[in-house]
Amino acid sequence: xxxxxxxxxxxxxxxxxxxxxxxxxxxxxxxxxxxxxxxxxxxxxxxxxxxxxxxxxxxxxxxxxxxxxxxxxxxxxxxxxxxxxxxxxxxxxxxxxxxxxxxxxxxxxxxxxxxxxxxxxxxxxxxxxxxxxxxxxxxxxxxxxxxxxxxxxxxxxxxxxxxxxxxxxxxxxxxxxxxxxxxxxxxxxxxxxxxxxxxxxxxxxxxxxxxxxxxxxxxxxxxxxxxxxxxxxxxxxxxxxxxxxxxxxxxxxxxxxxxxxxxxxxxxxxxxxxxxxxxxxxxxxxxxxxxxxxxxxxxxxxxxxxxxxxxxxxxxxxxxxxxxxxxxxxxxxxxxxxxxxxxxx
Amino acid sequence: xxxxxxxxxxxxxxxxxxxxxxxxxxxxxxxxxxxxxxxxxxxxxxxxxxxxxxxxxxxxxxxxxxxxxxxxxxxxxxxxxxxxxxxxxxxxxxxxxxxxxxxxxxxxxxxxxxxxxxxxxxxxxxxxxxxxxxxxxxxxxxxxxxxxxxxxxxxxxxxxxxxxxxxxxxxxxxxxxxxxxxxxxxxxxxxxxxxxxxxxxxxxxxxxxxxxxxxxxxxxxxxxxxxxxxxxxxxxxxxxxxxxxxxxxxxxxxxxxxxxxxxxxxxxxxxxxxxxxxxxxxxxxxxxxxxxxxxxxxxxxxxxxxxxxxxxxxxxxxxxxxxxxxxxxxxxxxxxxxxxxxxxxxxxxxxxxxxxxxxxxxxxxxxxxxxxxxxxxxxxxxxxxxxxxxxxxxxxxxxxxxxxxxxxxxxxxxxxxxxxxxxxxxxxxxxxxxxxxxxxxxxxxxxxxxxxxxxxxxxxxxxxxxxxxxxxxxxxxxxxxxxxxxxxxxxxxxxxxxxxxxxxxxxxxxxxxxxxxxxxxxxxxxxxxxxxxxxxxxxxxxxxxxxxxxxxxxxxxxxxxxxxxxxxxxxxxxxxxxxxxxxxxxxxxxxxxx
Numbered sequence: 001x002x003x004x005x006x007x008x009x010x011x012x013x014x015x016x017x018x019x020x021x022x023x024x025x026x027x028x029x030x031x032x033x034x035x036x037x038x039x040x041x042x043x044x045x046x047x048x049x050x051x052x053x054x055x056x057x058x059x060x061x062x063x064x065x066x067x068x069x070x071x072x073x074x075x076x077x078x079x080x081x082x083x084x085x086x087x088x089x090x091x092x093x094x095x096x097x098x099x100x101x102x103x104x105x106x107x108x109x110x111x112x113x114x115x116x117x118x119x120x121x122x123x124x125x126x127x128x129x130x131x132x133x134x135x136x137x138x139x140x141x142x143x144x145x146x147x148x149x150x151x152x153x154x155x156x157x158x159x160x161x162x163x164x165x166x167x168x169x170x171x172x173x174x175x176x177x178x179x180x181x182x183x184x185x186x187x188x189x190x191x192x193x194x195x196x197x198x199x200x201x202x203x204x205x206x207x208x209x210x211x212x213x214x215x216x217x218x219x220x221x222x223x224x225x226x227x228x229x230x231x232x233x234x235x236x237x238x239x240x241x242x243x244x245x246x247x248x249x250x251x252x253x254x255x256x257x258x259x260x261x262x263x264x265x266x267x268x269x270x271x272x273x274x275x276x277x278x279x280x281x282x283x284x285x286x287x288x289x290x291x292x293x294x295x296x297x298x299x300x301x302x303x304x305x306x307x308x309x310x311x312x313x314x315x316x317x318x319x320x321x322x323x324x325x326x327x328x329x330x331x332x333x334x335x336x337x338x339x340x341x342x343x344x345x
Numbered sequence: 346x347x348x349x350x351x352x353x354x355x356x357x358x359x360x361x362x363x364x365x366x367x368x369x370x371x372x373x374x375x376x377x378x379x380x381x382x383x384x385x386x387x388x389x390x391x392x393x394x395x396x397x398x399x400x401x402x403x404x405x406x407x408x409x410x411x412x413x414x415x416x417x418x419x420x421x422x423x424x425x426x427x428x429x430x431x432x433x434x435x436x437x438x439x440x441x442x443x444x445x446x447x448x449x450x451x452x453x454x455x456x457x458x459x460x461x462x463x464x465x466x467x468x469x470x471x472x473x474x475x476x477x478x479x480x481x482x483x484x485x486x487x488x489x490x491x492x493x494x495x496x497x498x499x500x501x502x503x504x505x506x507x508x509x510x511x512x513x514x515x516x517x518x519x520x521x522x523x524x525x526x527x528x529x530x531x532x533x534x535x536x537x538x539x540x541x542x543x544x545x546x547x548x549x550x551x552x553x554x555x556x557x558x559x560x561x562x563x564x565x566x567x568x569x570x571x572x573x574x575x576x577x578x579x580x581x582x583x584x585x586x587x588x589x590x591x592x593x594x595x596x597x598x599x600x601x602x603x604x605x606x607x608x609x610x611x612x613x614x615x616x617x618x619x620x621x622x623x624x625x626x627x628x629x630x631x632x633x634x635x636x637x638x639x640x641x642x643x644x645x646x647x648x649x650x651x652x653x654x655x656x657x658x659x660x661x662x663x664x665x666x667x668x669x670x671x672x673x674x675x676x677x678x679x680x681x682x683x684x685x686x687x688x689x690x691x692x693x694x695x696x697x698x699x700x701x702x703x704x705x706x707x708x709x710x711x712x713x714x715x716x717x718x719x720x721x722x723x724x725x726x727x728x729x730x731x732x733x734x735x736x737x738x739x740x741x742x743x744x745x746x747x748x749x750x751x752x753x754x755x756x757x758x759x760x761x762x763x764x765x766x767x768x769x770x771x772x773x774x775x776x777x778x779x780x781x782x783x784x785x786x787x788x789x790x791x792x793x794x795x796x797x798x799x800x801x802x803x804x805x806x807x808x809x810x811x812x813x814x815x816x817x818x819x820x821x822x823x824x825x826x827x828x829x830x831x832x833x834x835x836x837x838x839x840x841x842x843x844x845x846x847x848x849x850x851x852x853x854x855x856x857x858x859x860x861x862x863x864x865x866x867x868x869x870x871x872x873x874x875x876x877x878x879x880x881x882x883x884x885x886x887x888x889x890x891x892x893x894x895x896x897x898x899x900x901x902x903x904x905x906x907x908x909x910x911x912x913x914x915x916x917x918x919x920x921x922x923x924x925x926x927x928x929x930x931x932x933x934x935x936x937x938x939x
Contacts, residue, residue, distance in 0.1 A: 037457065144644050151399055154456055155592060156643055158401065158585055163636035169628045280460065287457060317472045324465040331458055332446040 007192045009309045015198050015267065016281075017305020018205040019045075019260045021298040023282025025212060026253040028289060028297050032229035033249040035150050036142055039157040042279020043164040044130060044257025046272055049265035050168070051258075052126040053177040058115030062171035063129050064106055070136040071098040077140070098136075105129065119182065127258055134254025135247040142250075143243055161276070168272035176274070181266040197266045204263060208256065209298065225249060277320070281308065284327050300330075346665055358506055362499040373498045375610060377570060380505035383606035384563040386591040387512050387599065388556030393588070394596030395520060396552045397532030398448070401584045402459030405466040406557040408579030409436050410564025412470055415482045415574045420475065425488045425569055432565050433558055440557035441550065448549040463581040470576040481575025488569045501570050508566060509603075512559055515803040516599050519555075522802035522811055523795045526785055528552055530778060537776035540740055541854060542764040542793035551799055560587075582632075589639050595651030604651050609635065671832055673784070673819040676812035679794050682767055682855050684887040685751065687717030691858050691889045692737065692768075697746035697756075699732050706732040708913045709746065714858065719880060719890045721904035721921075723897075725933060729913040730893045731773050734862055737891075738770045739763040750858065765793055769856035771847035773863050773893070779836025783827060783846055786835045788818040790853030821849040826875055841867035845876070858889045865899050877903050901925065909933070 023041055030038040047063055054061040075098035082090040105128060114122070141160050145152060183196035216222040227235040228245040236242055257279075261270065268274075281304050288300025304323060311322040365372055385403050393399040413432035417423040423431075447458040471479045487494045488504065495501045519525050527548050530538035535545050568574050577583075586609065594605020616631035624630060646653050659665055685691055692714040699707040706729045714720045722730050735741035737748055739760035748756040755763050769790065777786050791814050797807035822831055825845050830838060835846055844864055851859055861880075865873050873896070880890060880903060894900050900907065900921070907924045909916040911933045917924060924930055 039460075141640050148643075148647075151393075151397065151456070152643055152647065155399070155588065156640055158588070159636040159639035159643070161636075162582075162585060162632040163640075166628075166630050166633035166636065170624060170626065170630060170633075173626070174628070277464075280464070283457065284461065287454070318468070320468045321465050321472070324461040324468075327458060327461040328443075328446060331454060334454075 004192060005313065009313055010306070011192075011194065011198060012312075013306035013309030014302070015201050015264075015305070016308060017302035018201055019264050019278070020282045020285050020301035020304050022205055022208060022256050022260050022301075023279055024285035024289065024297040024301040025209065025294055026256040027279075027282055027286040028294055029212075029225070030249050030253045031286075033225050034138075034142065034146070034153075034246045036153045037150070037157055038250075038253060039154075039161045039279070040137070040164050041253060041257050041282065042275030042277070043161065043168065044134070044254050044275065045261035045264075045278050046168060046172075046270055046275035047130050047133070047164075048126060048258030048261030049179065049270040050172040050177060050261075050272065051130055052122060052262050052265065053179050054172070055114045055117075055122045055126060056179060058113070060109055060114075061126070061129055063133075064102070064109060066167065066171070067102045067129060067132050067136065068106065070133065070140060071102045074098045074136055074139045102132070119180075123262055126262060127255065130258040131251060131254045134250035134252075134257075138246050138250040143246060146242065146246060165273050165276065168275075172272045174272065176269040176271040177265070178269050179262070179265040195267065197263075201263045201267075204259075208259070212252075221248060281305075281323060284323065284330075287327060288330050350665075355510075362502050370498065373502060375614065377498055377502055377505055379603075379607045379610045380502070380509045381563045381567055381570075382587065382590060382610055383603045384505075384509050384512055384566075385560045385587045386594065386602035386606050387509070387516060388559035389588060389591035390596055390599055390602045391516055391519075391528070391552050392556040393591060394598065394601070395532070396528055396549065398549060398553065399456045399588065400459040400553070400556065401456055401581060401588055402463035402466075403556065403560045403587045404579045404581065404584035405459075405463045406436055406440070406560035407564035407567065407583075408466060408470055408576070409439060410561035411568040411574045411579065412476055412482075412564075413561075414565050415485050415568045416476060418486050419482055419484055425486065425565075429562070429565050432561050436557050436561035437554055440554040444550040444553040448546065448553060459584070460581060463584045467576055467580045470579060477575070479576060481573060483573045485568055485572045485574070487572065495569075498570070501566075505566055505570070508562060512562075513599050513603075518805050519799055519803045520599075522799075522807055523788070523792060523797065523814055524548070524551075524799040524802050526781075526789050527792060529781060529785075530789060534776060534778050536740060536760075537772065538789065538792075540738060540760045540764060540770055540772075541789050541850070542761045543789070544761055555799075586635070589635055591649075593639065593642050593649055595649030597648055598651045601649050601651035604654070605649065608650070673815050673831065674812050676809075676816040679791070679813050679817050679855070682857060684857050685716040685889075687715075687887050689716050690714070691716050691751055692891065693747075693749040694733075694737065695747040695749070697733070697736055697743045697748060699729070699736050699741070700744045706913050707736065707743070710910065710913075710915045711746075712908045712915065712918060714889045714891050716857065716889045717884055717887045718905040719884055719892055719903050721892045721894060721900045721907045722910065723894065723900060723907060723924075724910035724916070727912075728910040730910055731862055732913075733910070734770065734773075734860055734891075734893065738768060738860055764854060767855075767857040768860065769851035769854040769858075770860035771844065771851050771862055771864060775840065775843045775847060777835040777843055777846060777850075780834055782832050783822060783835050783838070783849075784815065784818050784831045786846060787822055787850045787853050788814050790821075790850035791817050791855075794853075794855060818849075818853050821852045822846075824852070825849045825879060839867070841869070841872065844868070845872075848876075848879075852883075856888065858891065859883065860891045862893045863895065864892070865894055865896050873899055 027038055027041055030036055051061045051063045075095055078094050078098070079091060082088065082094060109125065137160060141156055142153065145156070181197040182200045185196055187194040187196060216226055224235070224240045225245050225248060227238065227240055228242055232242055282301055285301025285304050286297045288303070289297030304326065307326060308319060308323050312319045315322065361376060362373055385407060389400070389403060410432045413435055414425060414428035417428045417431060418425055443458065443462060447455045470476055476482060487496045495504055520528070527538060527543045530543060531545055531548060538545050590605035590609045591602055593608060594603065595601025613631050616634055620630040621627045642649065690713045694713070695711050696709045697707055698705065698709055710733060722733065724730055736743040739755065739758050739762070743756050746756065747754060750763065750766055750768060755766065795810050795814050797810050801807045819831060822828060825848055827842060827845060827849065835843065838846065844867060848861065848864055865876055868876060877899060884890060892900070892904065904921050906919065907921050908918045909924060909930050916933060917927045917930050
């Protein structure tokens with residue numbers, strides 16, 4: 001390997017690592033707030049990228065049917081609950097959020113020339129279609145059993161994952177797609193070149209990470225999420241709704257996931273099931289951070305990115321084996337440094 | 346009655362290949378696959394349903410079994426029976442290694458680790474050239490049994506279902522034994538089990554390894570049934586499906602594994618035909634349905650379908666209900682520990698300090714307990730009494746200071762090691778396994794008095810010892826006056842009685858030092874008197890008793906000596922009479938006399 005190749009691989013590793021870091025942050029966030037190990041995180045990556053591709057092809061994105069269906073289910077459940085508790089005044093808002101907004105979105109998307117829109121508008125519409133899936137999935141799959149043991153929540157996550165994979169095949173077909181770069185072309189750096197999209201990815205990841213940091217440090221909702229992560233009962237006693245916290249964290253996770261997909265789909269071809277492995281690599285990063293520390297999780301994710309990129313040069317067939325085997329020494333180290341039998345829930 | 350139904354089921358199973366006509370080969374194949382899948386799901390019942398651990402990576406262990414035999418029989422011409430041993434040995438090594446590194450951690454690291462190695466092994470199978478890469482390995486020889494080659498599905502059916510029934514019986518035997526009680530305590534009772542001398546980490550590794558071995562045998566059978574292997578059936582997707590089978594069928598029940606494997610296999614066939622036609626596309630759309638069903642089951646019937654089905658049937662046909670209760674066979678008494686001489690110091694606590702971060706819960710506390718005396722530890726709430734109990738019994742070791750028990754240092758030892766030396770305890774917040782009977786709960790206390798391993802119990806070679814353990818447990822329950830509750834679920838008793846069950850459990854360990862944390866709380870007057878009587882009797886037998894209690898009449902009438910704690914420090918020590926007159930103690934309990 002010469003210097004040139006090393007630089008190229010490093011660039012690759014850094015780009016992928018930045019994406020894994022974003023996903024790792026989302027995973028840590030969701031786990032800390034809701035105790036859900038969010039296996040379907042990666043599906044949002046694929047859904048985001050493939051929905052954008054459909055928009056750009058001028059097609060009505062099929063993901064729209066999913067938010068209509070999930071919104072209707074959530075409206076029925078929440079509506080029935082509100083009526084049972086004699087809180088009919090909640091109905092208008094409930095129906096507006098779960099039914100009217102998705103329907104309005106449908107009306108909008110069906111009546112404009114999707115392919116002709118500027119990229120920024122297409123990205124915004126994609127996010128508008130995919131991100132609501134986050135809180136809706138929380139409402140339907142997790143909220144009824146929010147107090148269940150971590151293990152049960154994990155099994156639910158795996159079930160949600162397989163449902164989304166199956167639906168992904170139904171919605172997007174087995175074909176992979178790429179979307180055009182935000183800015184086409186490459187930057188010549190003398191010894192090496194840099195794709196503009198890489199710069200976009202690094203810049204946007206950095207901005208998102210800083211934004212999350214500010215959100216948790218400064219905003220009242222960010223602080224509420226942190227409070228819920230530290231002590232659910234205590235947070236509830238202080239008037240923080242754990243349901244709100246759950247939905248908010250799932251919204252953020254969906255946003256990060258979908259946006260990550262939009263960022264990388266110009267540089268890698270994504271298929272309906274590609275998200276799973278991408279999400280899991282974010283996971284390996286998150287596990288390195290012990291599912292608790294944001295900076296360590298991000299650093300772990302970057303490490304995964306580099307490892308993947310350099311191992312693809314030396315032993316490309318064993319790339320996945322190497323990345324997923326990395327988890328074993330990490331677990332070994334963590335198990336040797338933590339001690340004492342503690343009660344699990 | 347239940348036995349009759351079981352017998353009818355077995356006869357039907359045995360006759361199935363004979364009864365099905367030549368044209369129904371498809372159903373034989375289906376039954377073979379149900380058997381193969383059920384064997385894997387059975388391991389998950391032990392691991393997830395009973396032990397509270399879980400794995401999405403069982404398919405990888407199936408792969409280890411299948412590839413081991415495929416490679417060794419085709420490349421080296423080994424006999425399949427020899428490769429079975431090699432495959433199981435290889436699986437055991439892998440499982441022990443993975444178990445060692447993941448099981449000691451919090452519950453969710455294991456499933457995450459299993460996802461990772463599930464993917465890893467899958468890609469490994471597909472990339473090793475000797476294993477034929479993604480194309481796989483063909484030409485695997487059939488298994489011969491007594492000179493007959495099992496070539497057809499109908500012949501192979503018997504091998505699969507005999508292996509499965511062997512697994513079912515072994516699992517049931519294991520769960521109904523001393524080891525079974527320890528394994529059942531893994532789910533929600535780790536601290537208690539450790540304090541009763543159970544090495545919970547070891548039992549986690551045992552069930553994890555056994556589950557992996559079941560999966561491996563299923564893989565070996567699969568390879569010789571198909572006579573061809575490729576990586577696809579060992580992917581993570583299949584690993585997830587195994588867990589779905591166990592959870593939907595009823596992950597806490599041996600028969601739930603069979604039910605789940607049967608349902609998923611049959612519905613998968615049906616949906617794979619139906620859905621592509623319905624949706625006008627080809628693809629594995631059945632996972633959508635399975636995922637949704639899974640979420641629904643976890644929301645509405647977390648224990649799976651088997652218990653729901655059983656409850657339905659028992660309501661329609663009450664004669665079928667398992668008769669609660671039972672009996673405890675007489676057996677020879679277990680050997681008793683030699684008691685120390687009355688009056689000898691058995692527990693010596695020196696300058697024990699316990700800090701939780703910045704909070705000092707115990708500060709340089711010292712006292713002793715002698716054999717044949719009741720020492721009471723009293724003090725206002727938050728004085729650090731229960732923390733002291735945890736320091737002494739090793740549940741949460743002290744930060745500084747020394748604890749000597751029977752003249753040996755025990756601070757820093759695991760609580761099960763301290764239990765082994767003859768200390769037993771109860772907990773302030775009752776730690777019983779609510780769904781288990783009082784008898785089984787108390788028998789956990791006698792864990793260290795048995796020595797048969799899980800291999801003995803699977804093969805029913807532990808019956809004599811098991812009779813003696815149960816008899817001992819029943820004796821202790823009689824002794825504390827709960828004889829009529831032997832077979833009741835521990836969680837169904839009122840809280841006061843649950844505390845008494847804890848005492849019986851501690852006594853079943855045959856201790857020379859008994860630590861009781863608020864045993865009289867929640868008892869009525871007469872029950873308190875009976876308890877005091879029991880403690881006096883134990884003291885008379887030479888047992889040392891360290892007692893935390895708030896009921897002053899109870900304490901002062903019983904204790905030989907009293908230590909008073911306040912704000913983590915020792916305030917006073919002396920005879921009950923002295924303590925009652927000590928101005929500092931009065932100040933602490935009643936406020937100062939101005």
